[in-house]
Amino acid sequence: MIEVKNIYCGYDNKDIIKDLSFKVNNGENLCIVGPNGCGKSTLLKSIANIIEYKGSVKIDNKEVNTFSRVDLAKKVALMSQMSQVYFPYTVYDTVSLGRYAYSKGAFSKLSMKDRKIIIDSMKKVGIYELKDKLITELSGGQLQRVFLAKIFAQDPDIILLDEPTNHLDFKNQIDLLDNLNDWVKNNNKIVIGVLHDLNLVQYFADKILMIQDGKAVSYGRPNEVLKGKLLNDTYGMDIKDFMVNILQKWA
Numbered sequence: 412m413i414e415v416k417n418i419y420c421g422y423d424n425k426d427i428i429k430d431l432s433f434k435v436n437n438g439e440n441l442c443i444v445g446p447n448g449c450g451k452s453t454l455l456k457s458i459a460n461i462i463e464y465k466g467s468v469k470i471d472n473k474e475v476n477t478f479s480r481v482d483l484a485k486k487v488a489l490m491s492q493m494s495q496v497y498f499p500y501t502v503y504d505t506v507s508l509g510r511y512a513y514s515k516g517a518f519s520k521l522s523m524k525d526r527k528i529i530i531d532s533m534k535k536v537g538i539y540e541l542k543d544k545l546i547t548e549l550s551g552g553q554l555q556r557v558f559l560a561k562i563f564a565q566d567p568d569i570i571l572l573d574e575p576t577n578h579l580d581f582k583n584q585i586d587l588l589d590n591l592n593d594w595v596k597n598n599n600k601i602v603i604g605v606l607h608d609l610n611l612v613q614y615f616a617d618k619i620l621m622i623q624d625g626k627a628v629s630y631g632r633p634n635e636v637l638k639g640k641l642l643n644d645t646y647g648m649d650i651k652d653f654m655v656n657i658l659q660k661w662a
Contacts, residue, residue, distance in 0.1 A: 412434060412435065412436050412437060412470075412471060412472075412601075413434065413435050413458070413468070413469070413470050413569060413601060413603075414433075414434040414467070414468075414469045415431065415432055415433050415434065415458070415466070415467070415468050415469075416432050416466055416467040416468075416469075417430050417431075417432055417466040417467065418430075418431050418432070418454075418457060418464050418465070418466035418467070418468060419431075419464065419465040419466055420453060420454070420456075420457040420462055420463065420464035420465070421450075421453060421462075421625075422453075422462070426625065427450040427453045427625045428450045428453055428454050428457065428464075428622075428625045429624075429625045429626050430466075430626065431454065431622070431625070431626060431627050432627070433620050433627065433630050435601050435603060435618065436601075437568075437599045437600065437601060438595060438596060438599050438600070438601075439595070439601060439617045439618055440591070440592060440595055440601075440602045440604070440615055440616055440617045440618070441601070441602070441603045441604070441616065441617070441618045441619070441620060442604055442605075442606050442612045442615060442616035442618075442619050442620070443455075443603065443604070443605045443606075443619075443620045443621075443622060444605075444606065444607075444609065444612055444619060444620070444621050444622070444636075445621055445622035445623055445628075445645060446623065446645065446646055446647070449622045449623055449624060449625060450622055450624075450625040451573075451605040451622060452491075452573050452605060453625075454622070455489060455571045455573055455603065455605065456489070458475065458487065458569075458571060458603065459475075459483075459487050459489040459571055460475045460476050460478070460483060460487075461489070463476075464476075470486055470487070470568070470569065471568075475487075481512050484511075484512035484565065484567070485512050485513070485565075485566075485567060485568075486567055486568050486569060487567050487568070487569045487570075487571060488509075488562040488565045488567040488569070488570050488571065489571040489573075490558055490559060490562050490570070490571070490572050490573065490575060491573050499545045499546070499547045500545070500546055501542065501543055501544065501545055501546070502533065502538060502541045502542050502543070502544055502545075502546060502549075502557050502560075503529065503533070503542040503543065505546050505557055505558075505561055506529050506532055506533055506557065506560045506561045506564050507521060507525070507529050507564065508561055508564075509529070509532070509560075509561040509562060509563070509564030509565035509566075510525045510528065510529065510564055510565070512565065513525065528564050528566065529564050531563075532560040532561070532563035532564040533560050535560065535563055535590055535594075536556040536557075536559050536560045536563070536587070536590060537556065537586070538553065538556050538557055538560060541553065541557075550578075551577075551578030552578045552579045552580065552583055554578070555575070555577060555578050555579060555587075556579075556583075556587070559575065559587065559590075563594065567600075568600055568601065569600065569601040569602075569603065570591070570594075570600070570601070570602045570603070570604075571603050571604070572591075572602065572603070572604035572605065573604075573605045574605055574606065574607065575587060575588075575591070575604060575606075576588070576606070576608070576611060584608075584611065585614075588611065588614065588615045591604075591615070592615065609637060609650065609654075610654070612633065612637070613633050613637065616633050617632070618630070618631065618632060619631065619632070619633055619636040619637065621636055621641075621642070621645060623645045628641060628645055629641055629642075629645075637650075638651070
């Protein structure tokens with residue numbers, strides 16, 4: 412379980428997230444939604460202990476900022492929105508970096524268990540046939556799946572995802588979310604993901620946290636959060652009316 416209580420965090424001594432609290436149980440997908448600039452990515456970084464925070468962020472009743480970097484890597488993996496490619500590693504080598512937290516040293520060899528996990532992770536996201544290809548030669552969608560496979564290979568308890576469906580066509584968006592959902596439900600894990608497409612949120616989320624100006628304005632199940640005046644006020648438009656009008660064009 413992860414529990415966030417009265418958290419404040421931001422940059423340059425300015426709080427972007429303000430007095431925010433929620434918890435997620437094992438086996439649940441939480442989607443964080445809200446307009447651009449409301450603090451969604453900042454919240455993920457605080458949970459991953461990338462930026463300092465005030466308040467409490469606990470995983471299994473232990474404060475996140477008390478974990479060593481290696482121990483935290485076994486608990487939490489963050490897939491950020493903009494993954495930069497600096498070196499021409501192969502797909503296999505890139506995914507294998509997910510096993511670093513379990514290695515005995517920087518130059519230790521991969522075990523048979525490590526290699527099996529790496530291969531299974533690539534197959535899970537449909538990139539095994541690309542294992543020998545350089546990641547500098549991949550499309551944006553393929554690269555996104557490589558970084559997801561790396562996170563699966565890391566085998567954390569919690570995956571934090573910032574716009575994981577970026578660069579993916581519709582079928583691959585659904586496949587990706589289905590893979591994540593299977594990972595959560597079959598392994599009793601947790602996914603906390605930032606998604607902008609509210610249709611995908613409806614499809615994927617068990618719980619939703621809606622943020623506006625760094626504060627939680629709603630938290631609950633999709634049918635509780637994605638309705639009524641509060642949703643429209645948060646986004647500054649009639650979301651349901653827009654969605655229904657678009658759906659009618661398919662009729």
